[in-house]
Structure formats: structure tokens, C-alpha cells
Amino acid sequence: MKALCWTGVNETAVETVDDPKILNDHDVILRVKLTTTCGSDLHLLGGYIPTMRAGDVLGHEFMGEVVEVGPSVRKHQVGDRVVVCSFIACGECWYCTHELFSLCDNGNPNPALTETMWGSAIGGCFAYSHALGGYAGSHAEYVRVPYADHGAFPVPDGVSDMAALFASDAAPTGWTGADLVGITPGDVVAVWGAGGVGQMAARAAMLKGAEQVIIIDRLPERLAQAHQYIGAETLDYTKESVTAELKERTGGRGPDVCIEAVGMEAHGTGAQYLYDQVKQQMRLQTDRPTALREAIYACRKGGSLFSLGVFGGLVDKFPFGAIMNKGMTVRGAQQHGHRYIPQILQHIADGELDTEHLATHVMPLDDGPRGYRMFKEKQDGCVRAVFQPTK
Structure with a gap:
């Protein structure tokens, strides 16, 4: 065959x-x-x-x-x-x-x-x-x-x-994150990645009663799909500061729930992204956690984060201090x-x-x-x- x-x-x-x-x-x-x-x-x-x-x-x-x-x-x-x-x-x-x-x-x-x-x-x-x-x-x-x-x-x-x-x-992976992260009616949910998994996670969040769902990406065709077919708000990270914009849209707190649906080859902007990319290409780290790191910083105090993107091994500059001091709950899983x-x-x-x-x-x-x-x-x-x- x-x-x-x-x-x-x-x-x-x-x-x-x-x-x-x-x-x-x-x-x-x-x-x-x-x-x-x-x-x-x-x-x-x-x-x-x-x-x-x-x-x-x-x-x-x-x-x-x-x-x-x-x-x-x-x-x-x-x-x-x-x-x-x-x-x-x-x-x-x-x-x-x-x-x-x-x-x-x-x-x-x-x-x-x-x-x-x-x-x-x-x-x-x-x-x-x-x-x-x-x-x-x-x-x-x-x-x-x-x-x-x-x-x-x-x-x-x-x-x-x-x-x-x-x-x-795509859909069950998104559902895994939206279910296990513990979304409750009225939550504000931010999803990093407007590919198939991110869109499905956003739709699952809506069906679980999320009041506001925001999808973050840079590709116009994906953001357009997220708006047209999923009904989510969208945010282009190449045009706006994600952390600042999410706080602006959530009364200064940040999202209740963050779902990372990008994984080990996350794109980004700025010197930190370039540093991660060089280290990954040189195999000095296996994964570049650009989106995951941003989600940790953006999540509100006491909020929850779920990692759906595939990670294989080790990441650099993982902000565990932010997780502990902000009292966050962090989970991850394959579907x-x-x-x-x-x-x-x-x-x-x-x-x-x-x-x-x-x-x-x-x-x-x-x-x-x-x-x-x-x-x-x-x-x-x-x-x-x-x-x-x-x-």
C-alpha cells in the first residue's frame, strides 16, 4: 500500500x-x-x-x-x-x-x-x-x-x-484541557494558539460556561477562524502586549484560566524568543516555552493553567517563582x-x-x-x- x-x-x-x-x-x-x-x-x-x-x-x-x-x-x-x-x-x-x-x-x-x-x-x-x-x-x-x-x-x-x-x-485534546483545568461558569479564559487544538479548547470552554474566551495568535487566517467559527475574541501578539491587553480586558486581574495550545516550538517576539530559538537549534534545550511562559505571567493570582502543547524534555527560564507566589494551579496532559x-x-x-x-x-x-x-x-x-x- x-x-x-x-x-x-x-x-x-x-x-x-x-x-x-x-x-x-x-x-x-x-x-x-x-x-x-x-x-x-x-x-x-x-x-x-x-x-x-x-x-x-x-x-x-x-x-x-x-x-x-x-x-x-x-x-x-x-x-x-x-x-x-x-x-x-x-x-x-x-x-x-x-x-x-x-x-x-x-x-x-x-x-x-x-x-x-x-x-x-x-x-x-x-x-x-x-x-x-x-x-x-x-x-x-x-x-x-x-x-x-x-x-x-x-x-x-x-x-x-x-x-x-x-x-x-484536535477536539479531544482541546476538551482535555478545558475539562481538567476546571472551568466554571462565568470564567474568563485565554487560549494561546489558534490552530485546531486551540480553537477546540476555546469552544469547549464556551460550552462549559466561560463568559469570555480570548484566543492569542499571530496568523490572520487562524484568528479569523477563531472569531467566525468559534465565536471567541482574538488577540494578535505581534501587535499588542498580551499581558497588558489581557489585564485591560479583565478589569486588571488577568484571565481566570489560561490554556497553552502551542508546545515546544512556540513562536514569539523580542530577544527572549531569539535566545530560546538559538538554544533549541543548538540542542542546548529541547523545548522553547515562549507561549507557556507568557501564560504563566498573564494568569491572574490564584488562577489555573493547562498545558496542551506537546513538550518533550527540558525548558530554560521556567518561571516557577511566579507559579508559587501567585498561588497558581498548573496541569498538563496528553489527550x-x-x-x-x-x-x-x-x-x-x-x-x-x-x-x-x-x-x-x-x-x-x-x-x-x-x-x-x-x-x-x-x-x-x-x-x-x-x-x-x-x-
């Missing part, structure tokens, strides 16, 4: 790879109908995740049609239209039974790598390097889905393939999508959540390398490149 593979730093190619096979009784094989780029894929592309290997199939956000089922699969049959959570979880370990699905004890067959980096292993994820399981990704004609009864979800009638696609990763995907699909079906607008550029899988260049370099207003491996 055809698949879009990582072939080296900032290099991808469509190659012929082996068709996936049922390896475990709980697997299904999916014919991929739609699969999309994600901001966290750019960390892989740029070589910031060192456990990639040439030939690894990319892609972790996808939906499709079941074409083969393992003998122990009970919830799916051939022909079902499903969306698949990007994280792989068994559904039965201690973490899964406590709805901490991205921390599953059994989803990652290579636990030693993340145990060494972080002290404990987290779950597996499609196509997110050999540190998170070495699973083949979804930028392919077919993909194997482990633990399918727990990680694949039927798409309701009336929900389009394109709308369902973003229930795989627990198994908890949120059914309700997200229902919100889409009920007309309460728009996702299709994120797909600004739709193309065949053969154009995958071009799609990733457009996405990485923000060409032609590309918010997400979506690939169609099969018709």
Missing part, C-alpha cells in the same frame, strides 16, 4: 509499505478515508523527537471504514464508519479505569524510553515515534487499530467524514480522548461544534509532501492539510 513516511529531518516521501495485518485478537484494520496533519507532527518533522526512524509512517488523526476485525472485537464489524483516538489505550488497566487513557500501562510496547525520560511510561500513540510505541501511522491507505473496542468510535449518521475527522485528536470523543461527536451532530473549517487544504495522499510543506511554512493560509488516501 501507499503511505507517507518520515525519511529524515524536514523530509517526507510517499512510499510503498507492507499492508497492516491483525496482530492481536482485539485489532481492526481500517481503510483510511481522511487523515490530517497536526502541529505536533511538526516536532517529528523537524527532528525534535529523536526516536523517529527513516521509513516510519506519519499521521495520528484519522477516520475511516472497518475492513477486517480480530476475533475478540465485539463493538465493530466490517463496513462500520469510525473515528479513532490518536492515543492507544487498553481500557482495562488502572489508568484506563480512572479515565486517564493517555497514561495507559499497556498501550506503549516500548515503555523503557519514556520511563528514562520522564520517570514513568505513558501510553502509545499512532506514528509518534518509537518512544510512544512505534505504531505505524494513518497517512496510509490502511492502518491497524489496536484495542479497537476502546479506541474506535462509530460516527453518527448526519456527521460528515470531514467533521468527524477532527474528533480524533484522554476515549473520555471525550462520544460527547464531541454528539456536539457536532447537535450543531454545537464546527470542525470542518479546519480543513483548509484537502488533497490526495500523493501530495502529502507538498501538504506538509504548506502546513509547516503556513503557506496559502493553511490551517490543516487533509489527505485522502482512498476514495
Whole structure:
């Protein structure tokens, strides 16, 4: 079959790879109908995740049609239209039974790598390097889905393939932050990053009763989407001081809740950003926390912050003094999508959540390398490149 593979730093190619096979009784094989780029894929592309290997199939956000089922699969049959959570979880370990699905004890067959980096292993994820399981990704004609009864979800009638696609990763990642950060009715919420995850976090905050939601970015096409489709206020950090403007809009206090949805390659302005960028390029630090640092300073005293952007290792100049002295609550997580995907699909079906607008550029899988260049370099207003491996 055809698949879009990582072939080296900032290099991808469509190659012929082996068709996936049922390896475990709980697997299904999916014919991929739609699969999309994600901001966290750019960390892989740029070589910031060192456990990639040439030939690894990319892609972790996808939906499709079941074409083969393992003998122990009970919830799916051939022909079902499903969306698949990007994280792989068994559904039965201690973490899964406590709805901490991205921390599953059994989803990652290579636990030693993340145990060494972080002290404990987290779950597996499609196509997110050999540190998170070495699973083949979804930028392919077919993909194997482990633990399918727990990680694949039927798409309701009336929900389009394109709308369902973003229930795989962007929407549940945003929902994870908005839920676990503890938004209460009347809160003011600021979201750093107007990509797919940031927009979904903002919409989730609104549905949880936030009174005011402000999205911060620099790209006009993303800010326009956040205003038009999400209904959020917007703030261009290249034109205004974010901290000063947020205080101005919140009566001098700052936001009650801050959600960082950017991650380890955050853009910024000024000398501090340039310093971080140089250190990261020289591999003197693994992550540049420009947006995260700004969110800590902007958050009100006693407020809450959630980090949704992917971070891999170590950051410099982390303002822990501000966290402690301001009495902040800080959390972070990879998405627990198994908890949120059914309700997200229902919100889409009920007309309460728009996702299709994120797909600004739709193309065949053969154009995958071009799609990733457009996405990485923000060409032609590309918010997400979506690939169609099969018709």
C-alpha cells in the first residue's frame, strides 16, 4: 500500500509499505478515508523527537471504514464508519479505569524510553515515534487499530467524514484541557494558539460556561477562524502586549484560566524568543516555552493553567517563582480522548461544534509532501492539510 513516511529531518516521501495485518485478537484494520496533519507532527518533522526512524509512517488523526476485525472485537464489524483516538489505550488497566487513557500501562510496547525520560511510561500513540510505541501511522491507505473496542468510535449518521475527522485528536485534546483545568461558569479564559487544538479548547470552554474566551495568535487566517467559527475574541501578539491587553480586558486581574495550545516550538517576539530559538537549534534545550511562559505571567493570582502543547524534555527560564507566589494551579496532559470523543461527536451532530473549517487544504495522499510543506511554512493560509488516501 501507499503511505507517507518520515525519511529524515524536514523530509517526507510517499512510499510503498507492507499492508497492516491483525496482530492481536482485539485489532481492526481500517481503510483510511481522511487523515490530517497536526502541529505536533511538526516536532517529528523537524527532528525534535529523536526516536523517529527513516521509513516510519506519519499521521495520528484519522477516520475511516472497518475492513477486517480480530476475533475478540465485539463493538465493530466490517463496513462500520469510525473515528479513532490518536492515543492507544487498553481500557482495562488502572489508568484506563480512572479515565486517564493517555497514561495507559499497556498501550506503549516500548515503555523503557519514556520511563528514562520522564520517570514513568505513558501510553502509545499512532506514528509518534518509537518512544510512544512505534505504531505505524494513518497517512496510509490502511492502518491497524489496536484495542479497537476502546479506541474506535462509530460516527453518527448526519456527521460528515470531514467533521468527524477532527474528533480524533484536535477536539479531544482541546476538551482535555478545558475539562481538567476546571472551568466554571462565568470564567474568563485565554487560549494561546489558534490552530485546531486551540480553537477546540476555546469552544469547549464556551460550552462549559466561560463568559469570555480570548484566543492569542499571530496568523490572520487562524484568528479569523477563531472569531467566525468559534465565536471567541482574538488577540494578535505581534501587535499588542498580551499581558497588558489581557489585564485591560479583565478589569486588571488577568484571565481566570489560561490554556497553552502551542508546545515546544512556540513562536514569539523580542530577544527572549531569539535566545530560546538559538538554544533549541543548538540542542542546548529541547523545548522553547515562549507561549507557556507568557501564560504563566498573564494568569491572574490564584488562577489555573493547562498545558496542551506537546513538550518533550527540558525548558530554560521556567518561571516557577511566579507559579508559587501567585498561588497558581498548573496541569498538563496528553489527550484522554476515549473520555471525550462520544460527547464531541454528539456536539457536532447537535450543531454545537464546527470542525470542518479546519480543513483548509484537502488533497490526495500523493501530495502529502507538498501538504506538509504548506502546513509547516503556513503557506496559502493553511490551517490543516487533509489527505485522502482512498476514495
